[in-house]
């Protein structure tokens with residue numbers, strides 16, 4: 001089934017899901033994550049990515065509380081996690097991004113539900129800050145589970161880390177170093193358009209840089225402050241993070257789900273990597289619509305990153321249709 005066939009108009013009305021964007025690859029609903037997930041058929045999607053509010057008291061707009069009691073937050077989380085498990089096909093992948101504090105409870109719940117633990121990926125926080133009688137937090141958790149034996153695991157390669165002062169390699173690859181960039185590794189197999197990710201960085205040239213299999217520590221995810229959406233409240237993730245996840249755990253033509261769409265990073269990455277997608281967002285969907293419309297019009301967004309500003313790039317892509325509610 002294609003994503004457009006997963007939720008019938010009757011069910012969408014019943015669950016108060018309003019279709020706000022439709023493209024060749026995906027469909028976005030404005031509505032509640034639980035209503036959205038419960039509208040999806042059993043075992044109908046290949047990959048779920050969830051970046052829920054972290055319960056830090058942020059303002060996400062009307063109808064969203066980001067200041068719940070611990071029990072309430074966990075019980076709410078378990079409901080959408082449960083639904084996420086239900087909609088995944090056997091072997092499908094689930095990625096959840098949150099503070100380590102919540103990832104621990106999520107992991108315990110997913111273990112109990114029989115999901116297979118794959119990885120705890122540490123996404124390094126760019127800024128350190130003091131926290132009273134605690135250590136300074138340095139990473140967000142990205143937990144990766146599958147519904148049984150993983151159906152898809154593509155090896156994704158990332159540039160090996162070098163010291164920004166001396167250029168020397170940070171990790172010791174020991175006896176395996178000579179295997180890096182071995183003949184036959186074709187980055188395009190899993191990373192359709194690396195030049196769109198690091199367009200003006202030397203990393204884009206696989207001949208100049210050594211690449212290694214992606215590790216569990218992601219230190220290259222930049223903070224995003226999208227110029228046009230600087231005033232947005234939700235935290236926008238960097239496209240490279242979603243591209244990596246989607247390239248690793250799905251194949252072109254498969255279906256990716258994001259129930260907490262925000263500014264549409266998951267949908268943007270799915271479009272770029274030719275995966276189908278379906279998602280929901282309870283709050284303002286304009287930033288996601290604007291972003292996807294830009295992409296459909298061949299405008300790759302300009303965003304600030306830890307590696308410098310990316311230039312706006314025009315690229316011809318398939319058209320899409322904007323649905324005004």
Ligand SMILES: C[S@@+](CC[C@H](N)C(=O)[O-])C[C@H]1O[C@@H](n2cnc3c(N)ncnc32)[C@H](O)[C@@H]1O
Nearest residue numbers: 032033051060234236237260262263265282283
């Ligand atoms: C951390 S942000 C996600 C940001 C997104 N990953 C991005 O890159 O733009 C969480 C989002 O979940 C939305 N949200 C909160 N509660 C929701 C609910 N019950 N159903 C659907 N979306 C919800 C918020 O409005 C917010 O946009």
